[in-house]
């Protein structure tokens with residue numbers, strides 16, 4: 202059970218102390234307090250753990266400071282959508298809103314290779330009105346002999362260039378806790394010229410110790426990818442690990458599933474699950490058409506498969522798109538064959554806008570029929 206307290210409640214107020222004393226005396230119930238400091242208000246939630254079935258909602262509702270009571274199901278306690286649960290489905294980070302009603306595009310390099318390529322990419326993003334990107338510095342690779350990313354060596358110039366071109370958030374995968382420290386250090390040294398969304402890749406979806414470490418910090422938001430060979434429930438529980446440790450700024454990423462039926466694409470595109478994740482949880486949902494499709498094939502209508510898949514995810518309500526671009530894909534050190542060209546960025550963004558408009562029209566249509 203969650204007690205959502207009135208906004209801006211002060212921990213030293215007599216009512217708050219009275220509430221906690223009352224809860225401490227409930228037999229078989231322990232409490233865990235979560236505070237979310239937002240730009241406009243501070244929200245406090247008290248989680249009641251134990252035999253909460255015996256507690257009548259009306260009684261809890263009448264306790265001091267309590268604004269709302271949510272009875273939660275066992276599944277995805279923090280991130281899940283529960284009955285009568287109208288808690289926020291968005292968070293703000295570095296001036297950008299990520300929610301189940303918003304859409305942000307993160308076009309960029311799968312892996313940072315040269316400073317020149319980073320700059321070409323960021324300039325193109327700025328020229329096309331973009332404020333988010335993806336830049337890989339730590340790359341988990343199938344072969345130990347493949348390029349593993351430049352690591353911390355590239356962070357200073359990536360962050361400085363991001364500041365120069367007005368990039369607010371960079372999605373960047375980490376595979377080890379030391380990477381988190383290196384990123385925080387580089388952000389500090391470069392005067393926090395940009396923001397970072399930490400990415401947990403599909404190979405680490407169930408790296409529980411990494412999830413706990415990333416979840417324990419509440420500064421940087423996290424994009425967690427669906428595990429490519431596990432159930433959706435297992436992946437959503439992995440996301441819950443982050444939130445249970447304290448970080449609720451979590452975006453869930455669909456990136457296709459490993460299956461023999463994935464042919465002729467790199468993975469079997471799973472974007473029909475966008476509405477499923479939005480229904481089961483309050484997380485914004487990201488799609489990664491590049492790692493799903495994995496190649497630059499074009500259908501007879503002149504549209505790349507990657508763009509078709511993007512549109513399919515957006516028309517189903519996706520909230521974020523992570524997509525690989527490269528100034529010279531033949532020179533990319535990772536995933537060149539699936540990179541879109543910088544000259545294709547305006548085409549891509551316009552196609553995104555069309556799909557988003559279609560989604561919004563579908564929502565209006567659904568509302569009209571619901572009222573009828």
Ligand code: PEP
Nearest residue numbers: 311402403404426456492
């Ligand atoms: C990536 O986004 O660069 C990546 C490696 O993705 P995934 O973990 O989905 O394979």
Ligand code: MN
Nearest residue numbers: 311492535536
């Ligand atoms: Mn990649």
